[in-house]
Amino acid sequence: xxxxxxxxxxxxxxxxxxxxxxxxxxxxxxxxxxxxxxxxxxxxxxxxxxxxxxxxxxxxxxxxxxxxxxxxxxxxxxxxxxxxxxxxxxxxxxxxxxxxxxxxxxxxxxxxxxxxxxxxxxxxxxxxxxxxxxxxxxxxxxxxxxxxxxxxxxxxxxxxxxxxxxxxxxxxxxxxxxxxxxxxxxxxxxxxxxxxxxxxxxxxxxxxxxxxxxxxxxxxxxxxxxxxxxxxxxxxxxxxxxxxxxxxxxxxxxxxxx
Ligand code: PGA
Numbered sequence: 001x002x003x004x005x006x007x008x009x010x011x012x013x014x015x016x017x018x019x020x021x022x023x024x025x026x027x028x029x030x031x032x033x034x035x036x037x038x039x040x041x042x043x044x045x046x047x048x049x050x051x052x053x054x055x056x057x058x059x060x061x062x063x064x065x066x067x068x069x070x071x072x073x074x075x076x077x078x079x080x081x082x083x084x085x086x087x088x089x090x091x092x093x094x095x096x097x098x099x100x101x102x103x104x105x106x107x108x109x110x111x112x113x114x115x116x117x118x119x120x121x122x123x124x125x126x127x128x129x130x131x132x133x134x135x136x137x138x139x140x141x142x143x144x145x146x147x148x149x150x151x152x153x154x155x156x157x158x159x160x161x162x163x164x165x166x167x168x169x170x171x172x173x174x175x176x177x178x179x180x181x182x183x184x185x186x187x188x189x190x191x192x193x194x195x196x197x198x199x200x201x202x203x204x205x206x207x208x209x210x211x212x213x214x215x216x217x218x219x220x221x222x223x224x225x226x227x228x229x230x231x232x233x234x235x236x237x238x239x240x241x242x243x244x245x246x247x248x249x250x251x252x253x254x255x256x257x258x
Pocket of ligand 1 (some may be wrong): 182184246
């Protein structure tokens with residue numbers, strides 16, 4: 001147990017389904033009706049859906065005032081203006097989103113998003129009342145060179161420097177080792193716990209209260225058969241689910257493992 005965890009109320013679990021650029025309206029309807037049908041979602045688990053932009057309005061409508069949460073996978077770092085093809089934080093907020101991913105490794109790698117850009121997106125999301133989910137993780141090569149903590153510390157520090165530690169009171173963190181995303185090769189619960197404890201301690205070094213309350217999700221090949229072992233770890237507060245979130249039954253099982 002890290003210093004940050006003493007005397008803290010238990011954190012709720014958050015299970016988020018990141019669809020990436022997959023799926024369609026029929027899948028959205030199927031997943032939402034499946035989740036809403038079942039009354040046995042554990043009380044301590046919040047479920048967050050992150051469908052592609054075009055389905056956000058439909059998702060908001062289908063969710064209505066039910067217990068599911070809605071968020072987006074990306075946003076512009078600009079508030080508004082002539083940025084063809086971009087989507088602003090205010091637009092997401094108006095559409096019913098409460099959360100948004102920033103710094104997903106696919107954005108960092110495929111769209112060359114720097115730590116500084118990720119920090120801007122984090123700040124602009126919060127300005128519109130969205131909770132940013134800051135994703136961090138090391139590549140396979142960095143993992144082999146035992147640079148995990150160096151990389152995570154750098155990615156985290158860039159946002160702390162820009163937004164201030166107080167901003168983390170309304171943010172979520174996600175540890176997603178790049179080598180585990182979409183590969184079927186999840187980090188072991190012990191490996192993941194070790195990195196999560198490091199992340200929490202890094203926050204605790206600046207603000208113990210925020211460290212104790214912030215949710216840190218694990219992502220990277222979470223499936224029904226490994227979710228419970230991951231989620232039970234002291235510093236793992238749920239998951240960011242990619243592939244398995246596209247199957248209503250698997251996603252439901254993972255939510256129930258929280
Ligand atoms: P995965 O993706 O579950 O398919 O590994 C996780 C993510 O990219 O968020």
